[in-house]
Amino acid sequence: WTSGTVVDAENSLAELAALAETAGSQVLEGLIQRRSQPDAATFIGRGKVDELRAAVESTGADTVICDGELSPSQLRNLEQKIKVKVVDRTALILDIFAQHAKSKEGKAQVELAQLQYLVPRLRGWGEALSRQTGGSGRGGGAGGGVGLRGPGETKLETDRRRIRTRIAKLKREITAMSVIRDTKRAGRRRNTVPSVAIAGYTNAGKSSLLNRLTGAGVLVEDALFATLDTATRRTEARDGRVYTLSDTVGFVRHLPHQLVEAFRSTLEEVADADLVVHVVDGAHPDPEEQVRAVREVLAEVGADRLPELLVVNKADAAPQETLLRLKREWPDAVFVSARSGQGIEELRDIIESKLPVPAVEIVACVP
Numbered sequence: 001w002t003s004g005t006v007v008d009a010e011n012s013l014a015e016l017a018a019l020a021e022t023a024g025s026q027v028l029e030g031l032i033q034r035r036s037q038p039d040a041a042t043f044i045g046r047g048k049v050d051e052l053r054a055a056v057e058s059t060g061a062d063t064v065i066c067d068g069e070l071s072p073s074q075l076r077n078l079e080q081k082i083k084v085k086v087v088d089r090t091a092l093i094l095d096i097f098a099q100h101a102k103s104k105e106g107k108a109q110v111e112l113a114q115l116q117y118l119v120p121r122l123r124g125w126g127e128a129l130s131r132q133t134g135g136s137g138r139g140g141g142a143g144g145g146v147g148l149r150g151p152g153e154t155k156l157e158t159d160r161r162r163i164r165t166r167i168a169k170l171k172r173e174i175t176a177m178s179v180i181r182d183t184k185r186a187g188r189r190r191n192t193v194p195s196v197a198i199a200g201y202t203n204a205g206k207s208s209l210l211n212r213l214t215g216a217g218v219l220v221e222d223a224l225f226a227t228l229d230t231a232t233r234r235t236e237a238r239d240g241r242v243y244t245l246s247d248t249v250g251f252v253r254h255l256p257h258q259l260v261e262a263f264r265s266t267l268e269e270v271a272d273a274d275l276v277v278h279v280v281d282g283a284h285p286d287p288e289e290q291v292r293a294v295r296e297v298l299a300e301v302g303a304d305r306l307p308e309l310l311v312v313n314k315a316d317a318a319p320q321e322t323l324l325r326l327k328r329e330w331p332d333a334v335f336v337s338a339r340s341g342q343g344i345e346e347l348r349d350i351i352e353s354k355l356p357v358p359a360v361e362i363v364a365c366v367p
């Protein structure tokens with residue numbers, strides 16, 4: 001469903017398909033509906049629901065993914081009408097983050113975001129669960145331990161309580177881990193090691209660029225969200241100054257608010273940097289939109305006040321006319337290709353020229 005133009009919707013849908021493939025799904029078909037507002041009951045209108053059901057039957061699809069965030073009741077209603085699982089963009093993105101989180105802190109943050117997404121939807125979830133376990137949720141019966149058996153509402157209350165306890169525990173753990181992180185960060189600041197944060201839309205080439213600039217072996221994947229945890233590398237400028245380069249989490253349009261919250265502490269590292277290198281995929285159909293989306297997130301964590309160096313990557317693959325347009329729009333941007341190495345030396349020089357010069361102690365030498 002979209003209230004925007006069909007081209008916007010097509011781009012967004014193509015990205016949704018890429019996200020779904022990243023999550024391990026095989027994408028069969030896309031349907032777009034234009035209307036000024038989503039349908040209150042089923043997200044898409046009645047005619048579109050019929051069309052969708054027909055598409056599901058003819059393709060044999062087992063899941064429908066909607067481009068947006070559905071309310072718990074919209075999700076349930078739509079599932080009842082089309083008889084297959086319905087997933088929204090938020091759940092899909094949460095799922096990918098869960099698959100890719102590597103660090104202990106990243107994993108805890110994703111689990112927290114997933115639980116927060118789950119709580120208001122718990123009714124549907126509880127029902128699904130009781131269906132699987134043979135209806136023990138409603139009206140007692142088999143399954144469930146002592147004190148857990150009972151009517152659905154009691155079970156629901158128990159589930160809610162369990163999840164709330166888990167949420168509280170995760171929050172405590174995350175706070176403890178962020179204290180350690182802050183201490184490390186403060187240490188870096190005391191040592192006055194200048195830091196550069198590489199930010200940019202997911203798949204723009206941040207990991208590739210970090211590898212090019214430092215020769216480090218960071219995982220590069222042609223999939224959305226390869227990067228979920230910050231990777232920091234130390235490197236040396238030509239004049240011998242040491243500085244750090246960090247690759248930050250993937251940014252994506254409509255990043256679920258649960259995740260912005262969850263990754264706030266990771267993203268806040270960006271706000272501490274001396275320079276933000278904002279990488280844009282020049283070969284993408286709409287680089288300007290990606291820049292807008294990334295700047296929105298940067299502003300949310302207070303990193304919009306930092307000096308920003310715009311880097312248009314994939315210059316090897318971008319059409320000439322796009323490159324010309326972007327050069328006009330962003331005269332100060334640096335055009336590079338992390339793949340071919342084109343423009344990388346110039347980029348390194350510009351980064352180094354923008355780093356703060358360390359305070360130098362002057363000692364008078366008397367002969």
Ligand code: GDP
Nearest residue numbers: 203204205206207208221222314317337338339
């Ligand atoms: P990240 O998500 O921003 O960290 O992006 P990655 O560094 O993982 O790169 C995403 C994909 O773009 C990978 O398939 C890279 O090989 C590809 N890529 C990165 N830089 C370039 C480039 O300069 N030119 C081309 N053609 N592809 C690139």
